[in-house]
Structure formats: C-alpha cells, structure tokens
Amino acid sequence: MGFRDEHNFSGGPGALPATVLTQVRQAIEEVPDTGLSLLGLSHRSDWFAALLATAEARLRQLLGLDDAWAVLFLQGGATQQFSMVPMSFLRRTGPAADYIETGYWSAKSLPHASRCGPVRIAYSGRAEGFRALPEAATHGYNSDAAYLHYVSNETVEGLQFHHIPGHATVRRFCDxxxxxxxxxxxxxxxxLIYAHAQKNIGPAGVTVVLLRRDLLAQIPDDLPDFLDYRQHLAAASRLNTPPVFAIFVVERVLHWLQREVGGLTAMQDINARKAATLYAVIDEFPHFYRPHACTVDRSQMNVVLHLPCAEDDEAFLQACAQEGFVGLAGHRSLGGVRASLYNAMGLAATEDLADFMRHYARRRA
Ligand SMILES: Cc1ncc(COP(=O)(O)O)c(C=O)c1O
Structure with a gap:
C-alpha cells in the first residue's frame, strides 16, 4: 500500500486493506490454479461458482446468518435498492411504510418509495440541518407500518445510529x-439489509442484500426479472454477467476480516479507537473544529466538521493534501471536511491525521 493509500480518508470508494490490494494485483496477473487473469475469468466457471459460495459462507460466518436468510450479490448500487425495496414490499392500497429521514441518503430514498405506495416520514431531522437522529423510543413509529426503512450511517452528515429504531412488530429494512x-x-x-461494497467491503460494482426468505412470498409477480429478488436468488446471483472482479475483492476483504482482524467485534473495537482518536482532537479545539453531528449520534465511520469559515476549510484541506492526507473534502452538498474511517483505514494513519490536526489547530486557532 502506497503512502497515499494509507492516508486515503475518502468518503467512498474507500481505501482497501493492503494485503487485499496485493492479492488483487496478483490475481489480475493470474488467479492461482487457473492460469488466467481475474479479468478474463468466466462467471460460468466452476472457479467463480466456488468463489461466490465462499464469499457467502464467509458472510454467514461473520454475521452468524442462518438459513432463514438469503444472501444476494447484486448490481445497481444502493440506489437500485431504494427502488427494489418498495417495489417488492409497498402496495398502493396497503398501509404506509415508515421512513426515517436523517440525512442526504435517507432523503434520496424517499421519492423512490413514494412512487410505489404511501410513505410516512416517521422522523425528519431536516429542519435542524440533519444534525441529530431520533431518540431510542418507539413513539413516532407506526406499529402497523408496511415496514420501517432507515439508513444506519448517514455518510454525508456523519450521523450513526447507536440503537435500533422502530417497533418489534414491524419489518425493519436498513441501508x-x-x-x-x-x-x-x-x-x-x-x-432486510443492503449495503454497497465501496465503503467497507470492496470496490464499487456489487451490492450485498440480505433478506429473510419469508419475505419472498410478498413480492408481486409482475416485476421485471432484474428487479425481482426471487429471480436473482433462483439464479444464485448470476441472472446475467455479475461483477466478477468486485465479488473477488469482496471475498478477499471478508477473508481479511476473519483472519487478520479477527471478526466483527474486533473490527468494532478498532473502529471505536480510530473514531475516539479523531473526536478527541475536535473536542480539544471546539471553536476551530466544529463537528456537524451532535455528540451522541456521532458516526464512527465519517467524521464531519467545518472550520470557522469556508476559506479556513479550503486552507485546511490544502495543508492536509501537502502532508499526504487525501480524500478529506466534505460531500459536495455540505462542504467542510469529512474524514472517513472505514474498516481498512488503520489506527496508525488515523493517529497521524489527529496529530496533524492538533498541530494545525495550535498554529491557527
Ligand atoms: C448510505 C448510502 N446509501 C446509498 C448511497 C448510494 O449508493 P450507490 O452509489 O451505490 O447507489 C450512498 C452513497 O455513498 C450511501 O452512502
């Protein structure tokens, strides 16, 4: 991994683990035992069938997924799921789905759902500029909603749910x-859970969908095949040519999570330490580094802040780039600064950034 990769704080696509990048480089030359480049391997080969099965098995082991859950590797990104979810589970004449509007991405999901049926915004943080999430109570949510949809981590604003919202009786769907x-x-x-790969588990091109099999019976029969989870399941995620390259990388990242990191609890501990390192500097200089999110809802993945004015943001970003810290510009909708600490971002690199920020603030604040 080059210096700039190690210090790539981009909001997505995110940095990938160094050992995975090495394996990917080798696989582009030749995948062991096949004599072929990864980029020329058939999705109908036994090799790819085995790769898909291994990727699914690793996901099941990491998460403890039992057979009540189906696992799909789809294309179309998370945006396609904004549509596939309501097309499958929302009816024009049925009960409304509850949507929690907490930021840029959950807001983006709303019009997709409204096209399919009634949508009720159970909570919106829009009036306060998306700085806070709903509190952990169930009031405000409908106990007979078609389902509840929310985004567990708002990538743009840096807000992350540290509780699971909603009623026990209502199906919970999460981006x-x-x-x-x-x-x-x-x-x-x-x-139902969906996640595109390009933050924590691989490159863009593949989206993981986990859904309970008992939901499948609710899907209407008149959907185009490509938008029907059942068709993808019947075809074992090979309804058409899947993104072989992206799935290969995902499988390697899952292997890294299992073998090098030691599972999700270990990953959580590392992520918590990284986030604490950066928020500590921000809290040391609260008038200079102004966090977007309220303290209780801070994200461990995306640390979003503004300096006192837009010129300060710009000067800070330039100084970061000179030091080799890249990808730190805030989302185009919000400006400011965003340090993304996805799984592959190391603790040491995060400490480097924190040290730099501390020195920078001492000189400028
Ligand atoms: C939480 C979240 N949902 C959805 C999306 C849209 O994803 P995609 O570009 O894969 O459609 C993004 C993009 O960054 C995101 O962060």
Missing part, C-alpha cells in the same frame, strides 16, 4: 452501505 461489517449486527431485529 447499511456505509457501516456494513464495521460492527456486529443483531440480526434478530432486521428483515
């Missing part, structure tokens, strides 16, 4: 794109 596999998941509380 975990930007914190998937960064911590253990209490699967008993979820019915």
């Amino acid at each position: 975990m794109s930007s914190d998937f596999l960064s911590r253990p998941i209490d699967l008993s509380r979820f019915d």
Whole structure:
C-alpha cells in the first residue's frame, strides 16, 4: 500500500486493506490454479461458482446468518435498492411504510418509495440541518407500518445510529452501505439489509442484500426479472454477467476480516479507537473544529466538521493534501471536511491525521 493509500480518508470508494490490494494485483496477473487473469475469468466457471459460495459462507460466518436468510450479490448500487425495496414490499392500497429521514441518503430514498405506495416520514431531522437522529423510543413509529426503512450511517452528515429504531412488530429494512461489517449486527431485529461494497467491503460494482426468505412470498409477480429478488436468488446471483472482479475483492476483504482482524467485534473495537482518536482532537479545539453531528449520534465511520469559515476549510484541506492526507473534502452538498474511517483505514494513519490536526489547530486557532 502506497503512502497515499494509507492516508486515503475518502468518503467512498474507500481505501482497501493492503494485503487485499496485493492479492488483487496478483490475481489480475493470474488467479492461482487457473492460469488466467481475474479479468478474463468466466462467471460460468466452476472457479467463480466456488468463489461466490465462499464469499457467502464467509458472510454467514461473520454475521452468524442462518438459513432463514438469503444472501444476494447484486448490481445497481444502493440506489437500485431504494427502488427494489418498495417495489417488492409497498402496495398502493396497503398501509404506509415508515421512513426515517436523517440525512442526504435517507432523503434520496424517499421519492423512490413514494412512487410505489404511501410513505410516512416517521422522523425528519431536516429542519435542524440533519444534525441529530431520533431518540431510542418507539413513539413516532407506526406499529402497523408496511415496514420501517432507515439508513444506519448517514455518510454525508456523519450521523450513526447507536440503537435500533422502530417497533418489534414491524419489518425493519436498513441501508447499511456505509457501516456494513464495521460492527456486529443483531440480526434478530432486521428483515432486510443492503449495503454497497465501496465503503467497507470492496470496490464499487456489487451490492450485498440480505433478506429473510419469508419475505419472498410478498413480492408481486409482475416485476421485471432484474428487479425481482426471487429471480436473482433462483439464479444464485448470476441472472446475467455479475461483477466478477468486485465479488473477488469482496471475498478477499471478508477473508481479511476473519483472519487478520479477527471478526466483527474486533473490527468494532478498532473502529471505536480510530473514531475516539479523531473526536478527541475536535473536542480539544471546539471553536476551530466544529463537528456537524451532535455528540451522541456521532458516526464512527465519517467524521464531519467545518472550520470557522469556508476559506479556513479550503486552507485546511490544502495543508492536509501537502502532508499526504487525501480524500478529506466534505460531500459536495455540505462542504467542510469529512474524514472517513472505514474498516481498512488503520489506527496508525488515523493517529497521524489527529496529530496533524492538533498541530494545525495550535498554529491557527
Ligand atoms: C448510505 C448510502 N446509501 C446509498 C448511497 C448510494 O449508493 P450507490 O452509489 O451505490 O447507489 C450512498 C452513497 O455513498 C450511501 O452512502
């Protein structure tokens, strides 16, 4: 991993583990035992069937997924799931789905759902500029909603749920794109989870969907095949040519999580230490580094802040780039600074950034 990769704090696609990048380089030359480049390997080969099976098995082991859950590797990103979810589970004449609007990405999911049926915004943080999440109570959620949809980590604003919202009686669907596999998941509380790969588990091109098999019976029969989870399941995620390269990388990242990191609890501990390192500097200089999110809802994946004015943001980003810290510009909708600490971002590199920020603030604040 080059210096800039190690210090790539991009909001996504995120940095990948150094050992995985080495394996990917080798596989582009030649995948062991095949004599072929990864980029020329057939998705109908036995090799790829085995790769898919291994990737699924690793996911099941990491999460403790039993057979009540189906696992899919799909294309179309998380955005396609914004549509596939309501097309499958929301009816024009049925009860409304509850959507929690906590930031840029959950807001993006709303019009997709409204096209399919009634949507009720159970909570919105819009009026306060998406700085806080709903509190842990169940009031405000509908106990007979078609389902509850939320985004576990708002990538743009840097807000992360540290509780699981909603009623026990309502199906819970979650976009975990930007914190998937960064911590253990209490699967008993979820019915459908989706996450694109390009934050924590691989490159863009593949999206993991986990769904309870008993949901499949609810899917209407008139959906286009490509938007029907059942068709993808019947075809074992090979309804058409899948992104072989991206799935290969995901399988290697899952292997890294199991063997090098030691599982999701270990990953969570490392992520908590990284986030604490950076928030400590921010809290040391609260007038200079101004965090976007309220303290209790801070994300361990995306640390979002502003300096006193836009010129200060710009000067800070330039100084970071000169030191080799890249990818730190805030999302185009919000500006400011965003340090993303996805799984592959190391603790040492995070400490480097924290040290730099401390020195920078001492000189400028
Ligand atoms: C939480 C979340 N959901 C959805 C998306 C959209 O993902 P995609 O580009 O894969 O459609 C993003 C993009 O960064 C995201 O962070």
